[in-house]
Amino acid sequence: MWKLKEIGKIVKDKRYTIYSPLDGQPCADHDRATGEGVQPQEYTIIKMEEVAPFPAKLGVLEGRKVFLAAATLRPETMRGQTNAWVLPEGKVPEKPTCLVDLTGYDLIGLPLKSPLALNQIIYALPMLTILTDKGTGIVTSVPSDAPDDLMALRDLKLKPAFRSKCDVRDEWVMPFDIIPIIDIPEFGDKAA
Structure with a gap:
């Protein structure tokens, strides 16, 4: 600051x-007409570097350093990232400057390097419950401690038709397992 x-x-x-x-x-x-007493919520932004080669839709950015900015409420869990989530039909915000007009579909399969992640490369995958008006619309996935992440990753692994519908390749999903990071008494290290 x-x-x-x-x-x-x-x-x-x-x-x-x-x-x-x-x-x-x-x-x-x-x-405010509604929401009296609501306080600001603090997010941590995780810069995840896009790894070449860029998909065709992002070709105009080739040769530049490109980052997806994911918002998280739990930065202490970032070592357990297995992927990043995008809303397939969600529009990527156009402010302050729009270099490329994108939807989440354009980001699916994007290889990313994320700080603190144990995996060298993680991929952007579809999650249908993301709210694009909260945070950045990009969400890091820590299935060991987030039930929504666990279920969405499990759905992608167990439903080949869903993978096919969203053009998700097996190698973006199947090799990624839960990474235990926080041991909670009575719940263990895979609390989700």
Whole structure:
């Protein structure tokens, strides 16, 4: 944060607030028709570097360093990543500058290097329950500790028709198993 302040990106002290995309401005607690008492939620953004070769849709970015930015509420679990999730028909946000118009389908199968992950390469895979209006619309997957991730990965492994429908290759899914990272008394190291 100090670095941002030094280069002039932060001009005042921080004050977390709720932002209304509908109105395009911050809104105080009593300004909201619903959600009074709701506080901002803190996400950690994980920069995952895209690995060449780029798919055709991302060809215009060839030769550049390209990152997917995944949002997580649990950065301590990043060592257990097996993949990243995208909503197949979800639009990738166009702000602040749109270099390429993409949907989640365009990202499926994208090989990624993610910091702290034990796997050298993980892949972007389809998950149908992602909300594109929360975080970045890209979600890291830690099936050892997140039940939704466990079930979505299991569905991809057990349902070849679903893999086929989303053009998911077996090698993007089948070799990836749960990576135990947190041991919870009474639940073990695969709590999900």
